[in-house]
Amino acid sequence: MATNKKNTHKTNKPDVEENIDAALVQREYFRNLSLNILSERFFRVRELFLRLTVNTPQALLIEGGTSLERLGAALFLGALLNCEADKQVDSVSPLLLVNPEPSTEKIEKPCCKCNACKLFMCGEHRDLILLDGRFESIKIEAVRDLRNSLGTRPNNASKRIVIFSEAHNLVDMAGQALLKTLEEPKTHTLFILCTSQRERLLPTLVSRSWVITLPWQHPHGESESVLLSENIDESLSSEIELKKIKELEQAFINMIGEDTNYVNLNTPSWLQLSSQKGYFDKYLGLAFVSHCRRELCLALGLGDLSLNQNIEQEAKHKPKKLSLLAALLSVLDKQFLLDVSVCLDEAESDLTYGLNPSLVMDCFATKLFLTKRNLY
Numbered sequence: 263m264a265t266n267k268k269n270t271h272k273t274n275k276p277d278v279e280e281n282i283d284a285a286l287v288q289r290e291y292f293r294n295l296s297l298n299i300l301s302e303r304f305f306r307v308r309e310l311f312l313r314l315t316v317n318t319p320q321a322l323l324i325e326g327g328t329s330l331e332r333l334g335a336a337l338f339l340g341a342l343l344n345c346e347a348d349k350q351v352d353s354v355s356p357l358l359l360v361n362p363e364p365s366t367e368k369i370e371k372p373c374c375k376c377n378a379c380k381l382f383m384c385g386e387h388r389d390l391i392l393l394d395g396r397f398e399s400i401k402i403e404a405v406r407d408l409r410n411s412l413g414t415r416p417n418n419a420s421k422r423i424v425i426f427s428e429a430h431n432l433v434d435m436a437g438q439a440l441l442k443t444l445e446e447p448k449t450h451t452l453f454i455l456c457t458s459q460r461e462r463l464l465p466t467l468v469s470r471s472w473v474i475t476l477p478w479q480h481p482h483g484e485s486e487s488v489l490l491s492e493n494i495d496e497s498l499s500s501e502i503e504l505k506k507i508k509e510l511e512q513a514f515i516n517m518i519g520e521d522t523n524y525v526n527l528n529t530p531s532w533l534q535l536s537s538q539k540g541y542f543d544k545y546l547g548l549a550f551v552s553h554c555r556r557e558l559c560l561a562l563g564l565g566d567l568s569l570n571q572n573i574e575q576e577a578k579h580k581p582k583k584l585s586l587l588a589a590l591l592s593v594l595d596k597q598f599l600l601d602v603s604v605c606l607d608e609a610e611s612d613l614t615y616g617l618n619p620s621l622v623m624d625c626f627a628t629k630l631f632l633t634k635r636n637l638y
């Protein structure tokens with residue numbers, strides 16, 4: 263994989279797997295992220311992806327979900343567009359001549375077994391370029407280097423896949439350079455921009471892309487991704503978690519909602535909650551982050567875009583009243599909402615990389631409290 267070295271190897275995050283070969287970890291990690299897209303939650307997303315195999319746009323924007331789900335979806339799509347399952351059928355066609363009835367079996371793509379599928383899912387295919395903005399901003403030099411390598415045809419894939427993970431971390435100039443690249447049609451290349459919400463990218467980049475929205479995670483375990491559900495502490499029942507999310511939500515509102523009538527000072531403060539021994543663990547932190555992200559989207563008028571909700575459920579939930587947090591966020595200024603979105607991303611990656619959950623969440627809340635008062 264022609265990974266941009268500057269963006270993937272120089273990272274200040276503690277490497278929780280430092281005793282294991284980093285390349286192997288990344289390989290397995292990416293493979294799990296891609297396979298996660300096969301879960302029931304992403305059924306609608308897979309249907310949309312299948313349509314893209316017929317008419318592939320030049321640029322696709324993947325929003326919603328978590329940063330890891332977006333990256334997994336991008337790798338999965340790379341495998342889908344390059345899967346060689348039908349080519350393998352072609353290679354046995356002389357046998358079909360003996361038996362004139364052609365096989366009616368429909369070929370499932372991605373097959374997850376052929377070479378192309380395996381290499382794309384593990385992030386190791388030569389025609390996969392990953393510009394990873396998860397830990398560092400994506401610099402203009404990286405986009406310039408990219409433009410040089412796009413001049414040739416892909417090595418052995420039918421589509422070269424260029425993924426911008428967390429594309430909102432493109433520095434301004436890099437975003438402009440990417441825009442220029444998108445203006446020059448490249449039939450053998452698909453650009454995939456992953457970001458939490460399309461509003462975080464240059465509008466001109468968004469207007470040049472097809473948009474697919476991944477379902478958001480719900481705070482209760484029900485639609486938690488496969489990756490997370492394997493590790494969830496069974497003793498933490500979803501009811502306790504929901505109760506904690508509710509009290510955290512109010513405590514968070516008390517911190518950022520000064521001078522609004524959403525504040526309720528008769529409830530425990532954020533620090534009173536988080537200082538209780540063992541209050542926060544990684545999964546409560548991640549659940550609160552995805553809860554806030556969902557409320558943020560509701561506040562921005564994007565609606566609850568959970569794709570896996572069927573129509574019956576939708577009808578049952580309508581008309582839906584905005585929750586307190588969404589209602590508060592909808593009256594705060596857009597710049598602050600952008601700060602909230604950035605802080606949510608930071609908290610998510612810090613939690614995922616195993617930093618102390620209490621510290622991460624206290625830092626998240628404190629930073630936004632200070633930002634709100636223009637002190638940060």
Ligand SMILES: [Zn+2]
Pocket residue numbers: 344345346347372373374375376377378379380
């Ligand atoms: Zn395949």
